[in-house]
Amino acid sequence: MAAVTNVVKVEEDKPVEEEPASRINIKVTSNDGHGAVVCFRIKRKARMGRLMGAYCDALKIDITSIKFILDGTQIKQEHTADEIK
């Protein structure tokens, strides 16, 4: 038997905006069964750490207890939207 340490897994959905704007819409979907969806609109060059912090603050969870995953790859706080596109 085995255990998974993380409590909540978070999937990040990213519908790419068509217009060449400097901002991007990011949808964060929780994977813990409730399926809470939080939308963000951030700059393309902003670090993901800000988004993660805001998400955790909004849902009142510990940032170390969750992971942010985009298309199967874990993303780190220092990444920007452009880097992980």
Add this chain to the structure above:
Amino acid sequence: MKKNSKITIRWTTSMMKKWIFIHSGRRKRRRGTRNGGIRSKGERRKLVTESRLLPKEIIMDTLSCLPVKSILKLRKIYAPAKKQKLEVDHLTSEVQERFNTHKEAPKGTRGRSSEPFVPLTEVEESQVSLAFAKFNRQKILVTHQKSNIEITGQILQCLKPGGWLNDEVINVYFGLLKEREERKPKKFLKCHFFNTFFYTKLISARDGYDFKSVRRWTTERKIGYRLLECDKIFVPIHKQMHWCLAVINKKDQKFQYLDSLQGMDHQVLKDLARYYMEEVKDKSGEDINTNSWTLEYAYDIPHQENRSDCGMFMIKYADFYSRGLGLCFSQKHMPYFPVQLGSIYVDEVDKYVILARLNVLMTYLIRIMGRTVACSW
């Protein structure tokens, strides 16, 4: 010390003080010092002879706990000796280290199969214990670049015997297996390893199956190759408290379900069959029918005999199958794996060397199980 008590010949700090007292030429007993005085001539002679017989190491040890003033004289005699000794010690350790690395290098190329359970070298062992150490709990030991997973000491704790593997370890191990295959594509089957989130995501939808949510996971741009070319696709399955492995085996046209507790789950294979069909249609536009493929629940595979090793069994199934080998290890070999696995993460530079060591282990296992499988890393 009482007046009439005999002096026992046991080399203590107080004895050392006395000895220094004698040699420092101060005959007069200082007032207030209990152990500084020497009673008689015979006693003194005895003490002196005794001290001469003592090995230098003990003297050096005793010296270190004496006040500085009292050893001033002795230092003149012993400091050079100590220095020399340190130099020698340093030299031996250096030589030994070189010797170790020297010995290892040919082992990697030539005598791989000669040594069965290759014990970790001292350097590696110290690295492992360092990785398990408390002060490294929060420290990031290694970052796996491809998957952005940071391995800290805390994460590695699960590799201790009896620990339950967590998903970081499994994901990084699968990442390493993939890298191994990419380095030597001729020796391994072309495989794809999904991470531990895949199956959870696939069945996360309300009706229990959602292809859309994982559609973009396997684009060619993302993974660097086409998923449909892979002979085997490994999907780790985590069910509440248990790890098991599902394999989409394109080569033999079957779906396999490997559970170290010999359980079976039809739903997993059904989902994977459906997923594979949709995946092929999505990526290449072809229609394939997986209904004719066999669903296989393996029973004759090695199974666990305790409550904690299912993760280890799971990653070992993946390791063996990605090489196209039969599964020929068993519970009794499991204690070796976690330690070896632990050392994979310790040093990023040397990780392939240690992966190679794992292979040595495998080669041996295959041989002792009476199978003649040409296995090379």
